[in-house]
Amino acid sequence: MSASFHDPAEVERMVEALLFAAAGPLSLEDLQRRLPEGADAVAALQAVRDRYAGRGVELETVADRFRLRTAPDLAWLMTEEREEPRRLSKAALETLAIIAYHQPVTRADIEQVRGVSLNKGTLDLLLEMGFVRLRGRRRSPGRPVTYGTTDLFLEQFSLATLADLPGAAEMKAAGLLDMGVPAGFEVPDPSRAEDPVDLLSLDEGDDDAPEFAQDFVGEE
Amino acid sequence: MSASFHDPAEVERMVEALLFAAAGPLSLEDLQRRLPEGADAVAALQAVRDRYAGRGVELETVADRFRLRTAPDLAWLMTEEREEPRRLSKAALETLAIIAYHQPVTRADIEQVRGVSLNKGTLDLLLEMGFVRLRGRRRSPGRPVTYGTTDLFLEQFSLATLADLPGAAEMKAAGLLDMGVPAGFEVPDPSRAEDPVDLLSLDEGDDDAPEFAQDFVGEE
Amino acid sequence: MSADLFQSQLEFEAADGAAEAGEALMVDIDGYEGPLHVLLMLARQQKVDLLKLSITRLAEQYLAFVQEARRRRFSLAADYLVMAAWLAFLKSRLLLPRPERPAEKGPEPEEMAAALAFRLMKLEAMRKAVENLKVRPQLKRDVFTRGDPEAQVVIPSRQVDATLYDLMVAYVSQRTKEAQRLYTPMAVEAFPLDDARDRLRDMLPRLKAWTGLRTVAPRAHPDAGPSQASFVASTLSASLELVKDGLLEARQLDAFEEIYLRSREVGFPLELTP
Numbered sequence: 001m002s003a004s005f006h007d008p009a010e011v012e013r014m015v016e017a018l019l020f021a022a023a024g025p026l027s028l029e030d031l032q033r034r035l036p037e038g039a040d041a042v043a044a045l046q047a048v049r050d051r052y053a054g055r056g057v058e059l060e061t062v063a064d065r066f067r068l069r070t071a072p073d074l075a076w077l078m079t080e081e082r083e084e085p086r087r088l089s090k091a092a093l094e095t096l097a098i099i100a101y102h103q104p105v106t107r108a109d110i111e112q113v114r115g116v117s118l119n120k121g122t123l124d125l126l127l128e129m130g131f132v133r134l135r136g137r138r139r140s141p142g143r144p145v146t147y148g149t150t151d152l153f154l155e156q157f158s159l160a161t162l163a164d165l166p167g168a169a170e171m172k173a174a175g176l177l178d179m180g181v182p183a184g185f186e187v188p189d190p191s192r193a194e195d196p197v198d199l200l201s202l203d204e205g206d207d208d209a210p211e212f213a214q215d216f217v218g219e220e
Numbered sequence: 221m222s223a224s225f226h227d228p229a230e231v232e233r234m235v236e237a238l239l240f241a242a243a244g245p246l247s248l249e250d251l252q253r254r255l256p257e258g259a260d261a262v263a264a265l266q267a268v269r270d271r272y273a274g275r276g277v278e279l280e281t282v283a284d285r286f287r288l289r290t291a292p293d294l295a296w297l298m299t300e301e302r303e304e305p306r307r308l309s310k311a312a313l314e315t316l317a318i319i320a321y322h323q324p325v326t327r328a329d330i331e332q333v334r335g336v337s338l339n340k341g342t343l344d345l346l347l348e349m350g351f352v353r354l355r356g357r358r359r360s361p362g363r364p365v366t367y368g369t370t371d372l373f374l375e376q377f378s379l380a381t382l383a384d385l386p387g388a389a390e391m392k393a394a395g396l397l398d399m400g401v402p403a404g405f406e407v408p409d410p411s412r413a414e415d416p417v418d419l420l421s422l423d424e425g426d427d428d429a430p431e432f433a434q435d436f437v438g439e440e
Numbered sequence: 441m442s443a444d445l446f447q448s449q450l451e452f453e454a455a456d457g458a459a460e461a462g463e464a465l466m467v468d469i470d471g472y473e474g475p476l477h478v479l480l481m482l483a484r485q486q487k488v489d490l491l492k493l494s495i496t497r498l499a500e501q502y503l504a505f506v507q508e509a510r511r512r513r514f515s516l517a518a519d520y521l522v523m524a525a526w527l528a529f530l531k532s533r534l535l536l537p538r539p540e541r542p543a544e545k546g547p548e549p550e551e552m553a554a555a556l557a558f559r560l561m562k563l564e565a566m567r568k569a570v571e572n573l574k575v576r577p578q579l580k581r582d583v584f585t586r587g588d589p590e591a592q593v594v595i596p597s598r599q600v601d602a603t604l605y606d607l608m609v610a611y612v613s614q615r616t617k618e619a620q621r622l623y624t625p626m627a628v629e630a631f632p633l634d635d636a637r638d639r640l641r642d643m644l645p646r647l648k649a650w651t652g653l654r655t656v657a658p659r660a661h662p663d664a665g666p667s668q669a670s671f672v673a674s675t676l677s678a679s680l681e682l683v684k685d686g687l688l689e690a691r692q693l694d695a696f697e698e699i700y701l702r703s704r705e706v707g708f709p710l711e712l713t714p
Contacts, residue, residue: 014297016276017290021301021584034297056236067588070237077234077254078241087601090610097611114614129600157604163363164356166608170365173327174605175344176612187611240586280583290584292577301587303580310570311473317569333562335476336519347605354604370603377576378583386572387565396565 006038008047015044025065095122096131100153100165103190104135104146123147131156149190163191226258228267235264236271245285245375281380283371292378306349312342316351320373321388322397324355324366329399343367351376475523478505480560480567490561495553499531530556631658631666636678644687650700653679 014035019026031041045066049059052068060069070078088096098113099105111118126132135148149162159165166174168187234255239246251261265286269279272288280289290298308316315338318330331338346352355368369382379385391397482501483493506524509516533549577583643656657675660668679701682688692699 013276013291014294017294017297017584018276020277020288021290021298021587023301023587023589034300056233056238057240068240070241071233074234074237077237093602093606093610094614097607098614100607101611115617156600156602157607158353158355159604160356164365166354166365166604170354171608171612173343173365174347174608175340176608187615287585289579292582295577295582298584301580301584305578305581313570313573314566317566317573320573321566321569333559333566334474335559335563336474350603354608376579377573378579379576385569386576387568391565391569394561394565396562 006036006040008040008043011035011039011041011044012047012051014039015041015048019048019059019066019068022067025062025067027065031066089122091119091122092125096126096149096153099126099132099147100149100162101188101190103148103162104138105148106138106144106146108144110147161191163189165190226256228260228263231255231259231261231264232267232271234259235261236268239268239279239286239288242287245282245287247285250285280378282378283374284381285371287375289378308345309342311339312345315342316346316369316373319346319352319367320369320382320385321391322399323368323382324358325368325399326358326364326366328364330367332399474517475502475520476559476563478502478520479523479556480563483560490557490564491554493557493560495556496531496534499527502527629666629670631670631674633674633677636671636674637681640675640678640682641687644682644703647688647701647703650691650702653699653701656701 015031018031018034022030028041028045031045032039035041035044045059052058054071056071056074057068058071060067094114095110095118098110102109102113107118107123123132127134129152130150131153132147133150135146137143138146153159154161167189171187235251238251238254242250248261248265251265252259255261255264265279272278274291276291276294277288278291280287311334314334315330318333319325322329322333327338327343343352347354350370351373352367353370355366357363358366373379374381382388388397479498479502482505483490483498485501486493486497488494503524506516506520509520530549530552534553579585639658640656647656653676654672656679657668657671660666660671666674676699679688679690679699683690687704688701689704690699690701
């Protein structure tokens, strides 16, 4: 702020910052009003226009107002990959949470905890994203397939091992488990969960788990 | 598109446009992926950095990624864009600082530094605001969960990396960031005094209580 | 001792007018800070390197602080008293002549004093860290990224936007929902049919004229006992039984209209069971 408000170079910097941060195009009046008294907005605008001419970002005039925008010839760089960042739906996140804590779980287990039937797409999405894998079959009537989490899941959530999943104590510490926690409420420790019986390879007698997985995924 | 994709000036334009258009900071990989094969993103970034140095808009490194932002000395000009930041209490700020400088830290570590037990909502708020994350578990009895800061924290406070935390190197050199207290250096931690009966007995002049307690506790 | 001794927060008004003199009690703490914060504030008044701090003087200052706070009837958290006790103990050990034989147990008082000074230094370091963080250029306070939301191109990130915290929240919200589903509603208290019948029999002599069912049924208590609906329903059921027994007549002019009851003039003799 030591530089004079009337130093043209300083005013140019101000105009540059104002245009960059503005929520929409600014008129000359807008600029003048926000600049210090006596600053020459017209000269500054011209200086900004010259400075940015031919650059990747340019000054554009729309209906007597001014804004910075990317150079039109670089539009291909912008438009080609216009897509939303990948966001997990609420249902997907909830399903993932149940699988993580209660693994190995069957589809029926998940539905029982969530209290709603599981959308087919939800589990498929989690499998496709690589967060969830087929773990085996439970030795119970119908021999239902069980699900568990993958290494990618650990990576996504920066966990060294499944034992690092926060437990009930941390949920309480984070203020999540507050009131109305039933007496018997327990958060299972998935690292202790064992299903020695039903590893896929044991079950099918061959090591080609992916093939089995394909069978399964296509089945429904 | 007529210009060569490998012309450094052209690559610089592209990087400029990408940074300008991005919704958030871009990593080197983000840039590389969008630039034509073989383009030198590192050189282009350096060129953009030099070009914008001292301007109203500058290139900044936050959380190992890159973004354009207005120059800090022009903050006074940006009244219309300013958002009243969610005010953090003194306790929350101190907790955030302890997590930032000492990470990974457990809840007990935080309490040890502050000498008071951590208010319930404090950690919760920092987690919810996205400044703090769960990092893992410490390999010590009880396997307590450890906390650390997020990229959002670095972005909020304009920090390139955690190593750029102001004063961190000096504090570390002075041993001020070590959690362990040297053997025999135990100071009683009132925040851990969990048994109110003991405290009461001081007041009542119980025989077991040290006599000095009478001096100042028993007067009411 | 009053229970509020144990309240976790305490609030002091800043003692604005306190003199600059070193001994003056400067209370400027907010509710979220503990005895260590007070000690740090007092230590600063000694204006020396924290490691060269006079612990005996610090102990005196702290005890004076605690006494003053209590004199003004500020409720004081237990933490403050524990620290006071410990400081008084430390001070006495520092002042007592060293015994001939080495202390039979526990660390040397000098070590304890050094440990305290070190803890204060650590806290002081974090205090400084807060100040340093506060003056950093902050996003949307001091520095601003591009402001035009319309023109913004979203550059996708390959990363999935979900944190461990999100996962915990998702998990807890479901498990607590589940807990709610297991909730068993309170049993509804009903007006027993037997009671309704007995009551109606007792009322027969008074039902010479047509009387509305709602008038006949007992009034519900607003806070306890069966609901009004239960009283009406049970009384209706009982009245139908009595009609069947020939003791009562009932009529209703139209659907959903009030039902009227009156005792029957001529009928079968009452058969009271012994």
